[in-house]
Every structure is written in C-alpha cells, then in structure tokens.
Amino acid sequence: MSASRPVLSVTDLHVGIGRQPIVRGVSLAVHREATLGIVGESGSGKSMTVLAATGLLDAPGAVVSGSSALVSEGDPVELIGASPRALRSVHGGRIGFVFQDPGTSLNPLLRLERQITESLEAHRRPTRREAYARALELLDAVGLPDPEAKLGAYPHQLSGGQRQRVMIAIALACDPELLIADEPTTSLDVTTQAQIIDLVRDLQRDFGTAVVWISHDLGVIGQVADDVTVLHDGTAVEQATVLDVFERPQQPYTRQLLEARPLVGENGPSAIADDAGTLLEVVGLDVRFPVTTPVGPSTVHAVKALSFQIRRGATLGLVGESGSGKSTVAAALTGLVRADAGRAVLDGTDVFTVRRSGGRRAEKALRRRIGLVLQDPFSSLNPRIPVAASIGEPLVVHGLADGRAARRARIDELLDLVGLEPSFASRYPHELSGGQRQRVSIARALALEPELLILDESTASLDVSVQATVLELLADLQYRFGLTYLFIGHDLAVIQRVSHDVLVMRAGEAVEYRPAAELFAAPEDEYTRALLAAVPPARPRDAV
C-alpha cells in the first residue's frame, strides 16, 4: 500500500438485499493521488460495494453495515448511516462519480452548461459568471474540442466519448478528493477507451484526486490501478499492488482470471491444410438500408463493396468498432437483410441469386447450409419453450430426424457435443447461466449441420472465464468436424486466438485483409495499428 494517508477507508462492509447477502465483509482503502482498481466478474458485487461505501446506494430494502470513512481534511466523516443532508454535501462536493453508459447518464433536455453549473451551485455559491468560467475551464481540462460551443449544446449532439468526458468534467467540478469511476470505458470503443484512461491519469496527476476504478476487464485495471482488489462473490479474494496481483498472484481465483484472459500476441488456432479449397467467396458486397428518424427517412450505407474468401475448415475473423458494418455482413449472408449488390458464392451456389429468385424450396435448403449464433445469451432463446424445443426446431423444419425418439436422441447428442448434460433438455432458458445458454445456441446452429457457422460477437457478453471455455469448445468443434467459421468481434485478443485470416472493417469498408499471423506481427494499415496500440497490454503499466 502506498505510504500517504488514505482518503477513504472501508472496513468490514456488508450489503444484503432481502435475505440475499451480496457484499460479505469487504475492507479497502483509497489513497491521495493513487488509484484503487476493483476487478471482478458480473455478480461479484463490485459496484454494490462502492455505491454502499459512498452512500449512493438506492436499492429498496438494501441493508448496509460496517464502516466507510472519508478521512482527508479535518476529522473523518462516517458515510454508512449518514443523514441524507450529510451525504448530499459529500456527493459532488468531496466525491465525484462517473458511470458506465454515457448514453443515459446526461439529462437529454438540459444544456451541458446547466448540468455542470448545477453541481457547483449545490456546493458553492458561485456567481453566474464564475460558474460559467469554471465550466469552460473544466471542459477544456477534459480535452473537449471547442468548449465554448459545447456549453450550449445538448447531450445528443455529442459522441459517446465526448459525453463521457463531460461526465468526468461534472464529477471533478467541485474539485473532489475522491473520484469513483464505475466501468467508465466498458461501453466505449477500444480507441476511445485508451484516450479516457490517459485523461483520468493526467487529471489525477494534476488535481491529486484519489480514484476508485471499477472494471471487469483486467487489461484496463492493469493500465490505471496502483493497488488492486479482486472481488469474487462479495468477498475480497486478493488485495495487493498492481504488480503483485499481475506478476505474483497468490489466490487460485486470481490466477484463473489472469490465465483466462485472451491476450494479443498469444498463438492462434492450429493451422489447416494449405490445399483446403475456398468454401465461401464474397465479391463486391454492398448493403444500404432505410432508417426513419423523427425528422424524416434517410438511408445508411452500411457495407461498401466488400470482398473476402473463407477457406474450408478455417476461421475468418471480421473485426471493427461498433457501427463499422460487420454485423450487417452476417445479416446479408443469412438473408435477414437484402444485399443491394455483390455475389456470395457458397461452395458453387450464389446465395443472393437463390434468395432473390430461387423459389422457396431452394432458399430453405440454402438456409440449412449457414448457421448463426448471436451475442446476447438472454434473448437468443425463446423464454417460453424448453431447451429441447429450441434445439429441436431446425430438426423439425428441415426434417432431419424422423419421429420424436430420433429427434430426442439427436438433441441429446448435440447437448453432449457442446458439453451439457442431457438433463438440460427439459430446462427453461431462465434456469440456465449465460454460458450454458450460448452453448445451447451453438447446439441449435449445429443441428442444421451447416457448412458455414457465423458467430456474431457470440462471446462478447460472457465473463472472461466463461468466454474462455466457449472459445475452447468452438476450437475443439472446428478441429473435430472441420467446421468453417466467420467469427465477428471487436476484441482483437479474441480475434487473434480464433482466426486464420483477419479482415479489419471501418465505416463499411475493408481496411486490411491478411492472414492473422502477418496482420498481428506487422500491421500495414495505420487504423489497424491504432486499434492494436489501444489494446491494454498484458502486463501492468508499472512493469518494466
């Protein structure tokens, strides 16, 4: 622990909602000019711990015990059980908050100036002119271009990254001693994430604010934290300096977390025979679709003249930031969206001509040859029907198993294939975890016995550890059955781990398209380089 006095010290914090304990006796401390990283998987209670410790927890029926003292100037202020008035003077005044989703964290009906100055007015009595000057100074400090204009703007006129910068400006408005950042970069692109990380570090250096940074991403924690607390199931499993945690993890759980992380630079999938033919060849794919905005209809040119091939048994990694059009490619191939131009030849037949004029039977047969797995495990399965019915649907539709018994047997076989007990067949989706549901989705796609399996961000919503097991499953299936994948994602480390070839997309266009090994070793395109650079390195920033 760094020597200087702690700003916030939390001892033996317990939080329970109803009968269910969520935080079970966590103690931690945050020091001036230092950043405490809190890392844990979803459900580990990391946000709950910090919100309870700072008195911002608002869940009805929550029971909080233990102590959390704000110690800096003057005598310590106990926050647990403090009166609403006392908490109000601390919030915004001595503790600033930044939350995850920039989209909803700012009031859409108020100009930015108002949302900054109201915090000042709550804690100090500035004149209008002083408040305006302070707001201007803050926007400049968080690196917003043309702060003068931004003050008069509304949140919807800014990008995600800019809105997050405004949030930080608001949090630091009254020059607080402590800044709480709860997953501040999780909803941002990796490039914007890197900029926000640098910004917070610079502000900490300039203003000497103590920071608590909560995240599920070990890479980000490695870049920002001085000390790290690893939370699992409501208890602090390991608390040490960032170097000790990353280099010399003491607890098995921490070690597993570290190992499960996909890291850029690790080896890719096993090579395939170089005489493997091309399964799918896409030439000049162009997709445009209408969007209705309140002010009138307009069209979005999502994919512009994209060409690529996928070799049989190989995996093509399609990577790009949100809005780059990578999901539209999947939609076009699976017929969910109509392609405006281009050819997609799947082992001899052009998918688009069959779709346009091939007739119902031909199109149905074509659909059996391409499987699809989507991102969100919770909405990929119909909540009202059991797992067996979901997996069984393709069997029924394409008549792949005649009779109930044959179908039941095939379902058990598929479940086993994806590592699930046959007993899962009769369960309902809400009785399964995120990982188990993705496995059921994969089983359903495999039921088609597709030639090509499109995986659109299918592990992005899973915790790191769960993601690792699913990626292992996919690799194993590819090895055993020679499956061909089109793997779509935004996490370069995951892409490197699964892809034989990689295509980088930006605003609908291919920016770089080369075998994975070459691309990761020596990226040619400047955008690819920026993407790679923005990925938080495996080893923490202090490691030498």
Next chain:
Amino acid sequence: MTLPAFVSHPVVRFLARRVGYSLVVLIGVLVVVFALVALVPGDPVRIALGTRYTPEAYEALRAASGLDRPLFVQFFSYAGSAMTGDLGVSFRNGEPVAQILLDRLPATVSLAAFGIVVACAIALPAGIWSALHEGRLSDAIVRITSQFGLSIPDFWMGILLIALFSTTLGWLPTSGYRPLFGDPVGWLQHLVLPGLVVGFVAAAILTRYVRSAVLEVADMGYVRTARSKGLPPRVVTFRHTVRNALVPILTVTGIQLATILGGVIVVEVVFAWPGLGRLVYNSVAARDYPVIQGAVLLMAVGFLVINLLVDLLYAVVDPRIRLS
C-alpha cells in the same frame, strides 16, 4: 430565415411530417364519417322526414343533401365542401349544420377544457407523488383511488352529484348552461358539477400514465447522476425526473383526449348541457343524420388539431427534435 432554410429546419420538417400524417388521417376520418350515413338502412331522408313527409320537401332535402348523385361523387363533394365549412343542412329544420355545430361548440369546449384543467390539477401531483413514494402506503392509496375513478360510470356520478348538491343542498344549479361572456358567474356555477365529473374520470386515466412515466424516468441514468451531484431532492425531482417525464405524459394526454371527449356526451345529457354531445343525442332520436355526421367530424378534427398542437409542444420541449 430564407425559405429553403425554413423548409429544411428540423422542427419544420418534423411538423410537416406530422401535418402530412394528420391530413392522411383526416381523409380517413372523412371516409368513415361519410360511410356512417351511407350505411343507413333504408332512405335516410325519408326516415328523417317522417310525418312531415311531402314529395316536395322530400325532393328539396334530397337535392340539398345531394343524395341523388352516385356515392363516389357524393363523397368528394361532401369532403370538398366540408373543407370549406359547409356540412350540409339539418334534416330536422333545414338550418346549415355548420351553424348548428358552432352554436354548441362553446358549451362543449368549456366543459372539455374545465375537465382537462381539473384532470391535470389532480393527475399531475397525484401521479408524481405516488411514483416518488412507490410501494409505500400513499402510492397504494393513489392507485386504488384512480382505479375507483376508472370504474365509476360518469353518468351515475353525475346523477348522484345532482341529487346531493343541487336538489337536496341547492348549492348549485341542476342543469343548463350560461354563456361565458353573457354571464360569467352563471357560467362557472353551471360548469362546476359537470366539469368535476368529466375531470375526475379523466384524472383517473391520466394519474396512471403520469405515475408510470415518472417511474420509468426515475430509473434513468441521468437521475442517478443528478443524485450523485448531491443536488437537493426538489431539484432532482423537478428539473430532472418530472421534466423528462413530461414528454411522454404530453403525448399520452393528447391521445387520451379522445376518450375524454367521448365521456363528455353522457355528462352533457345528464346535465342538460347544450353542447355537441347533447346535440348528437337529440339528433339520434330525430334521425338527423347530417348533424350527427357533422358533430362526429368536428370532434375528430378537434382531436387531430389538438394532437398536432401536442406535437408542436413536443418539438419545442424536446431538443432532440429541434436540433436533430
């Protein structure tokens, strides 16, 4: 602001779309209103004349109503003339329908307006209060009362109020209407009871919408941000929660207006209130189809205009449209 700038300004384009949409609906309204009379089994003119039937009166009225021409032509002439305010003549006394409707408009407008004011005066505070105290006793009380309000038949409430406040206590007149400009005190005295009935039912409907709108906004990120700034509860509630809840509430109030206008009919009959509702009721007995047609059209157009105004307010209040 030059014309091209004016035309391309987001609010104008938004409004133009809304006006275009309303015109399409208006045409649909005209078709339905026209179809209403075309559906009459038998010959409407013959039925309406009844005892006063004479061949000349029959021909005169048929010609005046243009019922002798093919259906298609009739519709376009009806729609065209409706646009210019000519809604044909009443079967009962030959007066222009537009004039008859205009005589009745002030009464219905004052009743509906008074009803809306009462509704908002009850629904807004009650809805916001119960949302902010969700799950607690006051929330349950507001929800139950609004359920009661929804379930009470308005004509029954009217009759009981008359029996209590007029016939027994004699505080308020039992029925009738006094024009606002002719006799303002009388106007208000006569308006209290019917207005309360319309207002209470409307309040019951609106309270639920206000409550769910505020509840929905209270879960939003920016409300938590506001609390994280240590703002006083009053500021968090009104500048952030309620202000954002007003946008959906506005749209719903516009839509709910149709049901409120519908309720006015029965209340006008109970209180002998000389408005459009009572006119429709009397016209039904007298089979005065053009007047029924005209009143239905006027109420529907009123609804569309009010919704357009709500859209205008929406565009003004919500910067996401003004500066999209």
Next chain:
Amino acid sequence: MTDRVLDGGRVGSWRLLAGNPVTVVSAVALTAVLVVALTAHWIAPYGINEVDVPNALRGPSGAHWFGTDELGRDVLSRVLVAVQASMRVALVSVVFAVVVGVTTGVVAGYRGGWVDTVFMRVVDVMFAFPVLLLALAIVAVLGPGVTTTMLAIGIVYTPIFARVARASTLGVTVEPYVQLSRAMGTGSPYILARHVLPNVAGPLLVQTSLSLAFAILSEAALSFLGLGIQPPEPSLGRMIFDSQGFVTLAWWMAVFPGAAIFVVVLAFNLLGDGLRDVLDPRQRTMLEARRKQ
C-alpha cells in the same frame, strides 16, 4: 467454474399472481360476478317484470333487499339479470375486438412494409373518434338494440387491440430468437405459433381484462342513452336513467344498479392491473426484485 445461474430462476407466474393481494381479491370478486351472471335467472327472487304497483317505491327490506322501483318491481332481481346482460354484451364485443384486432395487429406487426402502414393508418383513423361517440353514431345508424350495441362496441375496441397486438408483435419479431428462426429457414406459421403468439399473449390478456371493464361502461352508457339493451330486458344503464326522476324519493333505484356496474368494472380493472404486473415483461422484473426481499 464461476458460471453460476445469474437471475436466480424466475418465480412461476401463478405463484406471483397468488402473491399479489389485489389480484386475488379481484379474481374472487370476478368469479362471484360470473356465478351471478350465469345463474341470474335462477337466483333472482322475483320475476324481472313482476309488477306490484301497490308496493312501489319501497326501501330495501327483508322481502326486497334492494327495494322496489316505481312499478313495484324487485330491484335486486332486475340488477342480477341486467348484470348478466351487460356481461354478455361485453364478452361478445370484446371477443369480436380481440379476433379482428389481434389478427390485424399481428399480421401488420409481423409482415411490416405497406401492410403495416395501411393497417395502422386505418387504426389511427379509428382512434381519432372518441370511443363513445363512434359507438353512438354506429348504433344511431344501424338502430338501437343489443346486437347493434355489441357490434358498435366491438368495432370501437378493435383498434385498441390492433395497436397492442402490433406493438407486442413488433417487440417480439425484433428479438434475436425470432431473427435466428427466420435465418435458419423456419416458416412464418411456425414462428407465429411457437414464438410470437405465446410471447404476445401476456400483454393481450391484460388488455382483454381492461377492455372488458370499459366495454361494460360503454354498454351502460349506451343503455343509459336508450340505445343499448331495450326494455322489457332490464339494463343497468337504463335503470339508472329511469331512476333520475325518483332520486329524492327512492335513492335505492339509482344507487344499486350503479354500484353493480362499479363493482364489476372495478374487479376487471384490478385483475387487469394484477395481470399486467405479472405478465408484462417490463413490470415483471420490478416485481421479482421486490419479491426477493
């Protein structure tokens, strides 16, 4: 390893329904009303048109629990039979509205494109008319009576169901599990039957309960105006209209029919609300969270 079930299993719908006191009360009240409606003719102590002028305008008594009206008829018997008539009108018109409204709504929501635009413009047009005014106009044109009342209320409530059905269908068709079914070639009938309808049933059940409440109010209003159920068939609305002249002499003639409407409508409203808390997905999460405390 740490791949635990996250949302702790969803509590069965029926246990949630049973846990909510309001729905229990309204369900009990509704069953009572249904029993009354079905057996009205048997349990009614007197004939609905049994005139007994010498005993006219008598207050509630042992012989006549709800008292007698201006012709000496037993108000309780007439209320019981009238409740049956109202329920019949409400049920038939709501069934009409559900069948027509839901089919249009689901087809419009699922097929989208010009079908959706056309259907929804028609629905918007119907919404421009105040509910009771349109019903009044339809009855005025087709003539008063039970059948035209049922038709009028049915027509007037169809747009509401069309809108609810369309909104929920749209909500379901954008769900990934429907997109996946479409991608793998499942035909529309299978998707509609297995995926769309089961998930649309919840909000529609809520709307049905609320619409039954409003249908009874609409029928009562039309009968009050003399356009709904015609004498000698008793109707709650008309009984209230006839009671206007006797309110100071015989309060029971106005109070009991109105109270009957109020109880039935309140029961439907409360059931609708209870169902909404359980079946409407958005509300459900709030409810489950609270239940766990």
Next chain:
Amino acid sequence: MRQPAAAIAAVVAMLVAVSCAPAQRVDLGQGSGYLIAAIAGEPDQLDPQKTSAYFSFEVLENVFDTLVEPDADLEMRPALATSWDVSPDQLTWTFHLRKGVTFHDGCPFSADDVVYSYRRIIDDKLANVDKFSAVTDVVARDRDTVVIRVAHPTPNLLTNLGGFKGMAIVSRKNVESGRIATHPIGTGPFAFASQKSGDSIVLVANPKYWGGAPKVPGVTFEFITEPSTALSALQAGEIDWTDSVPTQRISQLKGDDSLKLAVTPSNDYWYLALNEARAPWSDPRVRRAIAYGIDRQSIVQATSYGSASANQLAIPKGNPWYTPYDRYRYDTNEAKRLLDEAGTHPGKMDMLVTSEYPETVTAAQVIADNLSPLGITVDIRTVDFATWLDEQNSGHFDMLMMGWLGNIDPDDFYYAQHHTDGASNAQKFSNPDVDRLLDAGRVETNRAARQQDYAKAALIIADQVSYIYLYNPSVVQAWTTNLSGYEARRDGAVRFRTASLTGRAGDQ
C-alpha cells in the same frame, strides 16, 4: 413532403373557414325579463294546420288566432270574429271580423286570409279536414265579413272553427314562401323569433296584439324531456313555468309554497287501441279479453300517482256530456274464458309506445306483466314521437297507447276516432250503428236528443272495444310565485297573453 408550408396553410384555412361561417348567433334565449317555459318535447313542425303534436300547439297557441276561441269554461267567445249571426235555416253563418288587426310581418288581416286558411285545410285535405265535413262554401262578402254555408245545421260549428289552434288563420305569403313550418307568422299575442333545434324556441311580444300588448317582453320555450330535471330547474329559479312535472312528486309538491302547482281535471283521455286490421284483434271477444286482462287501477296509479281519474269512457265526470260506464274489471279468468270462447290464443303482441310520453312506457310495462298469465308476451317497441305517428298511420302495430287532448264538443271525442271513415281511425273500427249515431249527432240541434245519440254511440264503442279507455289525466302545471295573470285551463291550452313577471328569483 415538398411544400410543408403549403400543407400547413391548407389545414389552417380549413379551420378558419369552419370558424368564420356566419357566427352571428343571436343569444335570444336569456333575454332579460323573458318568461321561460319548459315543455317536455320539441314541436315536430310549426305549421298549425299540419301538425298534430301537443308540443307544437303549446307554442302556436300564443302565435296564432282563430275566428272564435273557448274561454275558461270552454264556451266559445269572439276572437278574430267580433260577432256572428246564423240564418233562420241555420245553413248560413255570417262572421263580422275585427278591424285594425295585422299579422306579425305587418300585413293587414282581412276576410281573404280567413277564406285562404279554410280553403287550404279543405282543398289540401290537411289534418283537421273533417272539422269542415259539413261546410259547403267559404266566401268573403267584403274585407270584414266572411260567410260560411253548411250542408246541414251544425250545432258544433263554432267549436270546430275555434276549439284549438289547428284551425288557425294563417298568412298566404307565409305559406307560399314555404317558411311556415319553421318561421310561422300569425296574428297572436307573440311573434316567432328563433329556434335552436333540440334546445329552445323563442317568441317575442306583439305590441299591436288586438287583445292588448302582453305584459312580458317575450317567451322562451325550452325542451326538457326529463320531468325531474324540469322540476329542479323550476325550483332553482332557472325557468318560470313547466307542464313537465313528475307525477310521483305531486303529493309532495302540494305542500310546497315556493311554487304554484295546478292539478286541473281535463277533458284529455288516455286509451289503448287494438289493431282490428290484424287477426286475432279483429275479434271483439279477444279485444274484450284484453280489456278484462289489464289492471287499470295499477296503470292509473303507476302513471299518475293519483292525479288522474280512472274512466272506462272518454268524456270525464263533471262534463255535461258525461255517461257512466264500468263494465270491465281486472279479471284474468274472465279474460281466459273469452279467449277460449274466441278459440284463439295469441302468443305475442307488438305494443307501440313513445319515449316522449313516459306514461305510455310505464303503462306498457304494467300491461306486459298483466297479460303474461294469458300466455301473451308483450314486445314493447319504444320509438320517438315522429316515428310513432308514422307507425300508427301505416298500421304497423298490434296495440298502441296514446291520448287525445283539447276536446270540447262530443263530436271532437268520437267522430274522427271511431267513425268508419274518421281521419284518426287508426285501429280500423267500423260499426254502422256508431256511424249513424255520430252523423246524427252532427246535425241534431236538440241538445237532449244529441246527448242521447252520443251516449248510445259511446256504449257501443266501449262494448265493441274500439278503444280501451283508461283514465282522464289532470293537466299538471307548475310555475314560479313571481308569475301572475296565468291560470291552467281544462283544455290544456297554454296562454301567456295575460301573464306578467315580478322580478325573478333566479335573475342575477
């Protein structure tokens, strides 16, 4: 949407167009000092010679005049005719007209108007043409004298010419302009001003009225169908007079000194009529069975709460032409016996009633209950008055209930209703003896003999059940204590010519 500005302009134009239609709505209803009278229904039209609705005559009584008119004791007094003389053979009547009388539009009144009015009724065969059955000629000898010749001595000619305003003297210009049905012009104490359909009719005082200018500046007839609403309006001082009084409140109101209540026995009567054009009602035994099957006592009590007197004939007790008759009593067994005797058991009866006369709806519900033991299900068909008249005239009914008002001479009571070719014989009754007696009554000048004719006719009518007479209602009217110079009349005629208002309670 190329020209959004144009689209907005179209909508605004439409709105402005609607609101700028001629809106100079003259607010006559609440003119200060007007007498506000509430009647139960709206006149179907205002042409006195065509309408047969009592609501119309309540208004037209104050707008038109007849040659002669009945006084309080229903004796005929001079009106537009100051005097008249009859030739010895009683075949020529010479009327001397009042001088200096003008119509409301200023045109002078002369003999030509009388001739035109009567010729119009006779030639166009209007509602009251049978009142002129004996008249052979109407001619103007000079501006101020009219001569009427009759085919045979007609003792009731005066009642025929002035019994009620159906024989009003109208203006040729008003008729030929086609405006008489909506904008009538007469010579009476009040002139028509305006009508707001479904709401009110306003009359303004005629300062040059030959009987002296009225003491109130005008009269507003408001239409309030619901009796209890009308009564509460009177008690609240919003109206000055009404004849729409809830019968169930009469006993209660008698003691109430905040308003004047008049319950005057009248010559009006309520009756049931069975449609003899349809089997089985053509058989008198079936009609008699119905007469025995109904409980008159309950009907009278349920419709009038004791303010009416039961009567099995038309002419009430206390009227010089009264004849006693009480053959029928409430006897279901006798009714069953008669049906068995007739050998027909009707299962259904279509009873026609109207919502504008609540008595008919109430009575129908009592009758439905009375007849069910006989196995007859009464289907009560409630329609508005205009449709009721249509259905009656076209014979679309099994049984109907209605009333006749304003009768004075026995001929008014029986001729039109029971003579084979009587204008109002909707039930299609035909009996040669009755025809003979009624025709004799029209010419018989000896009062005693005439009394005998009508008494015999009445007995046959009752025995043959052309009408099932129920009761003679009282004319029930109530008015504010500030209204003086008005009294309720036996014939139901509402005359406000002498009425005056001293500062109204309700007037702000």
